[in-house]
Amino acid sequence: MSSSPDTPPGSSTDTSAGASAPAARRVPVPKVPFWAQILLGLFLGVVLGWIARTGDIAWLGTTLTKTGEIFVQLLKLAVAPLVFFAITISITNLRNVHNAARLATRTLLWFMATSLIAVAIGLAIGLLTHPGSGTGLSAKDAAKPEESGSWLDFLTGIIPTDIITPFTELQVLQIVFMAVVVGVAALKLGDKAAPLLTFGEAVLALLQKALWWIIRLAPVGTIGLIGTAIKDYGWELIGKYATFTADVYIGCALVLFGVYPLLLATVAKVSPLQFYRGAWPAIQLAFVSRSSVGTMPVTQKVTERLGVPKEYAAFAVPFGSTTKMDGCASVYPAIAAVFIGEFYGIDLGLREYLLIVFVSVIGSAATAGLTGATVMLTLTLSTLGLPLAGVGLLLAIDPILDMMRTATNVAGQAVIPVLVSAREKILDLDAFRGAKSFSLYEGDGADGADRAGEDGGDSVHHQPRPRATANSPV
Numbered sequence: 230m231s232s233s234p235d236t237p238p239g240s241s242t243d244t245s246a247g248a249s250a251p252a253a254r255r256v257p258v259p260k261v262p263f264w265a266q267i268l269l270g271l272f273l274g275v276v277l278g279w280i281a282r283t284g285d286i287a288w289l290g291t292t293l294t295k296t297g298e299i300f301v302q303l304l305k306l307a308v309a310p311l312v313f314f315a316i317t318i319s320i321t322n323l324r325n326v327h328n329a330a331r332l333a334t335r336t337l338l339w340f341m342a343t344s345l346i347a348v349a350i351g352l353a354i355g356l357l358t359h360p361g362s363g364t365g366l367s368a369k370d371a372a373k374p375e376e377s378g379s380w381l382d383f384l385t386g387i388i389p390t391d392i393i394t395p396f397t398e399l400q401v402l403q404i405v406f407m408a409v410v411v412g413v414a415a416l417k418l419g420d421k422a423a424p425l426l427t428f429g430e431a432v433l434a435l436l437q438k439a440l441w442w443i444i445r446l447a448p449v450g451t452i453g454l455i456g457t458a459i460k461d462y463g464w465e466l467i468g469k470y471a472t473f474t475a476d477v478y479i480g481c482a483l484v485l486f487g488v489y490p491l492l493l494a495t496v497a498k499v500s501p502l503q504f505y506r507g508a509w510p511a512i513q514l515a516f517v518s519r520s521s522v523g524t525m526p527v528t529q530k531v532t533e534r535l536g537v538p539k540e541y542a543a544f545a546v547p548f549g550s551t552t553k554m555d556g557c558a559s560v561y562p563a564i565a566a567v568f569i570g571e572f573y574g575i576d577l578g579l580r581e582y583l584l585i586v587f588v589s590v591i592g593s594a595a596t597a598g599l600t601g602a603t604v605m606l607t608l609t610l611s612t613l614g615l616p617l618a619g620v621g622l623l624l625a626i627d628p629i630l631d632m633m634r635t636a637t638n639v640a641g642q643a644v645i646p647v648l649v650s651a652r653e654k655i656l657d658l659d660a661f662r663g664a665k666s667f668s669l670y671e672g673d674g675a676d677g678a679d680r681a682g683e684d685g686g687d688s689v690h691h692q693p694r695p696r697a698t699a700n701s702p703v
Contacts, residue, residue: 263448267513270451277452278459290460296453303443304523307436309396312522313408314433315547320412321426322540329544332649336545339645340553341590343492347484347555347637348589351563352582354480360473360564361571401522405551437526444514444527451517458628470626473568477630480560481637489644497651499661507535507664508643515639519631524639525550534664536657537646545649549642554605556634556641559589562609569610569619581613588612 261269274293281290323329387406389395395403415422490501505512511528518524529546533539563585570577588609610617623630650656 263510263513266448267451267517270448270517271455274452274455275459278456281456281460290457293453293456293460297450297457298453300443300446300450300453300518301520303446304440304518304520305399307440307443308401308520308522309399309404310432311436311440311525312401312404312547312551313396313411314429314436315525315543316405316408316551317412317415318426318429318433319544319547320409321415321422322543324416325540326538326544328653332541332653333544335649335652336548336645339649340549343484343488343555343641343645344553344559344590345586346488347480347559348563348586350483350488351480351560351589352567352585354476354483355564355567358472358476359567359571360476361568401551440523440526444518444523447514447517454517454519454628461625470623473564473623474626474629476564477561478633480564481556481633484555484560485637485640489640492648493644497648497656499647499651499656499658503662503664504535504644504647507531507661508640511643512636512640516632516636519628519635521550521554521635521638521642524635528639528642531664532643532646534660535643535647536660536664537650538655538657541650541655542646545646546642549645550639553642553645554634554638556637557631558605560637561630561634562589562606565606565623566609566613566615569615569622570613572619572622573616575615577613584612585609 277289277293280286281293323333326332387402389400389403389407392407394400395407415426490504493499493501493504508531511524511531514527515521515524521528525546528550529542532542532546537545566581566585567577569575570581606620606623607617610619647656647661
């Protein structure tokens with residue numbers, strides 16, 4: 230039966246061919262979570278590195294090496310300007326935080342306190358396990374490092390001779406010094422410095438966006454870095470350092486999963502499990518990239534998502550990324566000093582142990598957030614009077630150790646702002662309880678506005694947050 234002539238087309242009774250057909254629904258393509266991509270990269274790196282080593286496949290080994298080198302080089306490319314503008318802007322942002330001096334002081338004190346705990350753990354493990362005994366290594370395996378640190382170099386190296394060299398030669402401590410000077414001067418100038426700060430904020434946003442693109446290459450970089458480590462060193466060499474490697478990993482794990490949770494539960498009175506749920510993207514990226522500064526945008530994002538006020542996080546995280554090194558500057562040099570002392574048959578006494586503690590707590594800025602901790606270790610050895618050639622014993626195994634060290638560093642860089650914010654009653658507890666792990670590709674899945682692939686991963690910076698005060702909750 231045909232429809233009535235006066236029935237409007239498109240009505241429920243219209244059966245004409247002109248009626249529109251329902252649009253086909255697009256099936257979303259599932260994306261692999263970032264953590265799964267990292268694990269896949271680790272697995273492929275181990276397999277390809279083993280193949281390159283056992284099969285003596287030169288082109289595969291070269292490909293793995295170049296892949297890892299390019300990823301690290303891309304991270305380092307952004308380090309100098311990122312550190313300068315991040316610290317400069319973070320200092321000026323403190324003008325928006327009530328009781329900023331108190332927050333800054335407490336942050337630095339907690340940095341030192343946790344470093345003291347970490348170095349004590351490192352010393353205890355080294356003294357209990359004797360990592361330098363029975364390694365099978367000989368003096369010919371030792372070689373004086375190409376770069377070293379001393380207290381004179383450390384102190385005089387902070388002040389640059391010009392404003393160009395620190396950026397071209399990546400002298401991070403000098404960059405930090407200049408950034409602090411510029412930031413404090415901008416605070417004193419007030420409104421006159423507004424154009425400079427606007428420019429700095431724009432440059433920082435551009436750098437963070439570019440760095441997020443590099444960070445998204447981490448799974449590929451993982452294949453190259455892990456594959457190169459396996460190809461060059463193999464399991465045989467790792468076996469010679471079995472006790473030392475286990476000591477460093479156990480020491481860092483005690484800090485990462487023992488000390489930090491204890492502080493969160495007892496001092497901050499928040500859930501450690503919830504903290505790790507929110508902070509895990511930064512920790513896993515640090516494990517792969519081996520760069521605290523390279524991980525800094527992710528660390529700052531997870532810290533803000535955990536309820537730390539934006540203005541305070543913008544100060545604490547950049548400073549932590551260049552000075553807060555519980556893995557590289559506390560656990561590692563303590564165990565390494567014991568290792569090298571035992572290897573050369575040099576007895577360390579109470580004086581030497583106290584010096585290790587002093588160097589770790591005061592000199593941790595020498596690591597400067599870059600890949601590796603050679604400068605910090607040589608600073609420790611020179612203070613103790615131990616042979617710097619002993620560093621050469623540990624360089625071969627350093628990439629394997631550096632992954633766990635950097636993960637510990639970054640976790641600490643997120644823990645302290647949460648702890649201080651909680652103690653000062655400015656932590657947004659609702660945000661903390663609701664913080665979730667997120668993918669660097671898809672955000673946290675809770676809303677479409679926070680997608681790393683769309684806004685460079687820093688949309689959290691555009692979310693208004695009440696002004697932080699040291700006396701009232703956010």
